[in-house]
Amino acid sequence: xxxxxxxxxxxxxxxxxxxxxxxxxxxxxxxxxxxxxxxxxxxxxxxxxxxxxxxxxxxxxxxxxxxxxxxxxxxxxxxxxxxxxxxxxxxxxxxxxxxxxxxxxxxxxxxxxxxxxxxxxxxxxxxxxxxxxxxxxxxxxxxxxxxxxxxxxxxxxxxxxxxxxxxxxxxxxxxxxxxxxxxxxxxxxxxxxxxxxxxxxxxxxxx
Amino acid sequence: xxxxxxxxxxxxxxxxxxxxxxxxxxxxxxxxxxxxxxxxxxxxxxxxxxxxxxxxxxxxxxxxxxxxxxxxxxxxxxxxxxxxxxxxxxxxxxxxxxxxxxxxxxxxxxxxxxxxxxxxxxxxxxxxxxxxxxxxxxxxxxxxxxxxxxxxxxxxxxxxxxxxxxxxxxxxxxxxxxxxxxxxxxxxxxxxxxxxxxxxxxxxxxxxxxxxxxxxxxxxxxxxxxxxxxxxxxxxxxxxxxxxxxxxxxxxxxxxxxxxxxxxxxxxxxxxxxxxxxxxxxxxxxxxxxxxxxxxxxxxxxxxxxxxxxxxxxxxxxxxxxxxxxxxxxxxxxxxxxxxxxxxxxxxxxxxxxxxxxxxxxxxxxxxxxxxxxxxxxxxxxxxxxxxxxxxxxxxxxxxxxxxxxxxxxxxxxxxxxxxxxxxxxxxxxxxxxxxxxxxxxxxxxxxxxxxxxxxxxxxxxxxxxxxxxxxxxxxxxxxxxxxxxxxxxxxxxxxxxxxxxxxxxxxxxxxxxxxxxxxxxxxxxxxxxxxxxxxxxxxxxxxxxxxxxxxxxxxxxxxxxxxxxxxxxxxxxxxxxxxxxxxxxxxxxxxxxxxxxxx
Ligand SMILES: Nc1nc2c(ncn2[C@@H]2O[C@H](COP(=O)(O)OP(=O)(O)OP(=O)(O)O)[C@@H](O)[C@H]2O)c(=O)[nH]1
Ligand SMILES: [Mg+2]
Numbered sequence: 001x002x003x004x005x006x007x008x009x010x011x012x013x014x015x016x017x018x019x020x021x022x023x024x025x026x027x028x029x030x031x032x033x034x035x036x037x038x039x040x041x042x043x044x045x046x047x048x049x050x051x052x053x054x055x056x057x058x059x060x061x062x063x064x065x066x067x068x069x070x071x072x073x074x075x076x077x078x079x080x081x082x083x084x085x086x087x088x089x090x091x092x093x094x095x096x097x098x099x100x101x102x103x104x105x106x107x108x109x110x111x112x113x114x115x116x117x118x119x120x121x122x123x124x125x126x127x128x129x130x131x132x133x134x135x136x137x138x139x140x141x142x143x144x145x146x147x148x149x150x151x152x153x154x155x156x157x158x159x160x161x162x163x164x165x166x167x168x169x170x171x172x173x174x175x176x177x178x179x180x181x182x183x184x185x186x187x188x189x190x191x192x193x194x195x196x197x198x199x200x201x202x203x204x205x206x207x
Numbered sequence: 208x209x210x211x212x213x214x215x216x217x218x219x220x221x222x223x224x225x226x227x228x229x230x231x232x233x234x235x236x237x238x239x240x241x242x243x244x245x246x247x248x249x250x251x252x253x254x255x256x257x258x259x260x261x262x263x264x265x266x267x268x269x270x271x272x273x274x275x276x277x278x279x280x281x282x283x284x285x286x287x288x289x290x291x292x293x294x295x296x297x298x299x300x301x302x303x304x305x306x307x308x309x310x311x312x313x314x315x316x317x318x319x320x321x322x323x324x325x326x327x328x329x330x331x332x333x334x335x336x337x338x339x340x341x342x343x344x345x346x347x348x349x350x351x352x353x354x355x356x357x358x359x360x361x362x363x364x365x366x367x368x369x370x371x372x373x374x375x376x377x378x379x380x381x382x383x384x385x386x387x388x389x390x391x392x393x394x395x396x397x398x399x400x401x402x403x404x405x406x407x408x409x410x411x412x413x414x415x416x417x418x419x420x421x422x423x424x425x426x427x428x429x430x431x432x433x434x435x436x437x438x439x440x441x442x443x444x445x446x447x448x449x450x451x452x453x454x455x456x457x458x459x460x461x462x463x464x465x466x467x468x469x470x471x472x473x474x475x476x477x478x479x480x481x482x483x484x485x486x487x488x489x490x491x492x493x494x495x496x497x498x499x500x501x502x503x504x505x506x507x508x509x510x511x512x513x514x515x516x517x518x519x520x521x522x523x524x525x526x527x528x529x530x531x532x533x534x535x536x537x538x539x540x541x542x543x544x545x546x547x548x549x550x551x552x553x554x555x556x557x558x559x560x561x562x563x564x565x566x567x568x569x570x571x572x573x574x575x576x577x578x579x580x581x582x583x584x585x586x587x588x589x590x591x592x593x594x595x596x597x598x599x600x601x602x603x604x605x606x607x608x609x610x611x612x613x614x615x616x617x618x619x620x621x622x623x624x625x626x627x628x629x630x631x632x633x634x635x636x637x638x639x640x641x642x643x644x645x646x647x648x649x650x651x652x653x654x655x656x657x658x659x660x661x662x663x664x665x666x667x668x669x670x671x672x673x674x675x676x677x678x679x680x681x682x683x684x685x686x687x688x689x690x691x692x693x694x695x696x697x698x699x700x701x702x703x704x705x706x707x708x709x710x711x712x713x714x715x716x717x718x719x720x721x722x723x724x725x726x727x728x729x730x731x732x733x734x735x736x737x738x739x740x741x742x743x744x745x746x747x748x749x750x751x752x753x754x755x756x757x758x759x760x761x762x763x764x765x766x767x768x769x770x771x772x773x774x775x776x777x778x779x780x781x782x783x784x785x786x787x788x789x790x791x792x793x794x795x796x797x798x799x800x801x802x803x804x805x806x807x
Binding site: 007010 | 378379382383392395396399402403407409463464470474475478480583590591
């Protein structure tokens with residue numbers, strides 16, 4: 001409850017299992033990468049303080065499990081997200097095809113007030129693999145999809161080499177911020193006693 | 208283990224009280240009509256004798272470990288959910304790297320290890336080191352420093368983990384709103400973990416109320432979009448901790464009203480933190496009162512002892528003002544009520560008094576000048592703001608005038624001036640000062656035998672009694688410590704009045720630490736007497752190495768008394784009768800009678 005106004009942004013990372021969500025987060029937050037695969041169980045939470053345009057804010061990153069069996073957790077997790085990051089593996093077509101499902105599932109479960117303009121960011125990860133030779137999803141194709149979904153910002157990344165990771169998260173933070181609604185005056189009811197009892201007079205919270 | 212829909216509240220009580228043959232209850236009956244005649248005769252004729260009231264600590268290392276804390280690097284706070292709650296896999300054999308110090312860097316494993324006896328060492332140290340132990344307990348609260356402490360801590364800090372009691376408020380999207388210890392933002396990951404647990408269980412159509420992990424209890428309270436969590440290793444009963452969360456929620460409503468819910472409906476991402484800016488002290492002082500103020504579990508308020516005429520004089524002028532469009536007029540001295548009146552049929556709940564006075568006393572700015580502030584009385588109307596005019600007459604004595612009109616400042620200021628004039632003229636203010644110095648009822652002054660008196664007590668409660676030669680002979684036995692029969696302390700709660708009176712602390716309950724321990728014992732006693740499902744207990748007598756505790760509940764009052772652990776049972780019961788008689792004799796002075804705004 002700091003009196004200084006510091007914003008907290010909730011960021012959800014979604015995508016198929018194994019595309020590198022946890023690796024991206026670890027690279028961003030810890031500057032670490034491991035070749036070993038450790039499936040995320042349920043969800044993992046990290047926070048990172050970020051300075052952005054003279055403002056300090058906190059990213060609360062929800063790294064979710066891509067595995068099928070955890071998908072029922074959605075509703076519980078997605079509520080109140082400020083930004084949703086969709087990750088796929090440029091070397092796996094299926095993971096790209098699934099982006100649509102992830103996005104739609106998110107919009108259903110989180111039911112944001114303005115779904116059309118909810119900020120997403122798409123990351124095509126593992127561009128380092130095999131010097132790019134095993135890649136099956138072209139940048140063009142990915143960008144086309146992003147454009148069709150309301151110009152979602154797109155980044156090609158390598159969690160392994162740390163390529164583009166910072167830029168991607170910088171953009172994620174920026175978009176999360178952008179979506180912050182205007183602050184309005186907090187205005188609860190008052191009581192009209194003269195009117196007999198507890199009728200509420202004013203229109204209430206305008207925030 | 209995901210949820211306990213019916214919480215397993217303390218397994219300490221021998222919850223199946225047997226009628227004891229050497230039952231002394233006959234002597235419990237007051238010589239008045241109202242004795243314990245309430246309840247069934249069978250019920251009246253039994254004691255729940257509990258020889259050892261020590262709470263058993265669950266040491267089962269197989270207990271479902273719930274770990275919501277995970278260590279990690281400097282700038283990074285991480286929590287994790289999954290393994291324990293809904294899956295347990297061993298597919299994660301190693302830690303993330305050097306930043307996670309142990310190879311069991313995962314929630315499940317951590318959790319079960321801290322729940323096991325192996326991990327208990329840490330928490331034992333905590334008992335000694337936690338500065339809660341030295342929190343001021345007396346009214347003076349001298350030792351207690353308001354405001355948030357340990358802001359530099361987060362869930363990765365050892366010190367943070369060792370704190371005996373954590374309270375959190377968060378939104379249902381996992382955004383931190385308040386944390387007693389540590390910086391909310393640094394605890395964002397932890398907060399997310401809490402939300403995930405609650406929401407996960409909620410999604411299954413269930414509710415998580417309590418999780419036990421070794422010595423720790425994690426208590427959850429869901430209030431629409433607001434989640435409240437307490438993590439405690441203090442061994443307080445579940446019910447008490449839940450009530451504390453209810454009060455914290457009430458305090459939040461007092462500041463913001465329930466209209467915050469609408470903000471969340473409109474915008475689930477809504478960040479409440481700015482709306483609560485600067486109210487840290489209000490919450491921390493409320494939480495502090497959970498370890499010294501009986502009002503927090505009795506749901507009753509207490510009055511400053513005053514001569515009947517003095518209180519009447521104060522009440523009369525408040526009534527006068529209330530008739531001029533003031534909803535409530537409350538005159539208080541610290542947390543004690545001097546007088547209060549309400550307009551028409553408006554009634555004021557004791558919890559609202561507690562929360563309001565806490566809010567006023569904790570907010571330093573009220574002291575510096577007369578103030579006008581929107582507040583909400585959650586028990587009166589949780590949706591709406593009232594407006595409070597607050598003015599301090601002296602360092603401890605303050606007036607609160609509540610109105611529904613946001614434009615009433617000048618009217619209320621005039622009211623206050625009128626009130627102040629009357630209080631000065633009738634020397635109420637100086638009487639208040641004197642009462643502060645004199646204190647309230649003292650066990651040493653407990654009258655020997657009910658004498659036929661007509662309620663005129665002066666100059667001070669019980670001072671006319673003979674202080675020596677107790678026929679009970681207990682003075683000598685206990686080296687003159689405490690009152691007769693080893694009586695150390697008592698609390699009497701009048702159900703009819705929603706008020707309680709507590710005796711002054713004296714030797715041997717003199718240190719803040721002892722006072723807090725007794726407070727906790729009462730709290731536990733209260734919880735066990737009011738436990739749902741077990742039927743109303745009428746009396747309870749329990750002896751442990753610290754005290755003999757005696758509780759007696761009738762339709763009209765509840766008496767909680769603490770005696771020397773060696774006290775004789777029959778004498779203790781007799782003494783309780785005398786306490787009740789004494790309270791009745793002086794009720795004119797210790798309670799606010801009549802002209803009460805309560806609607807019954
Ligand atoms: N070469 C290469 N490997 C990567 C990259 N990112 C991740 N990996 C590897 O891919 C595997 C899976 O990465 P994770 O980050 O655990 O995948 P995830 O998306 O979190 O998977 P779930 O937790 O199951 O949803 C690991 O073995 C990583 O080492 C990358 O950019 N390049
Ligand atoms: Mg993962």
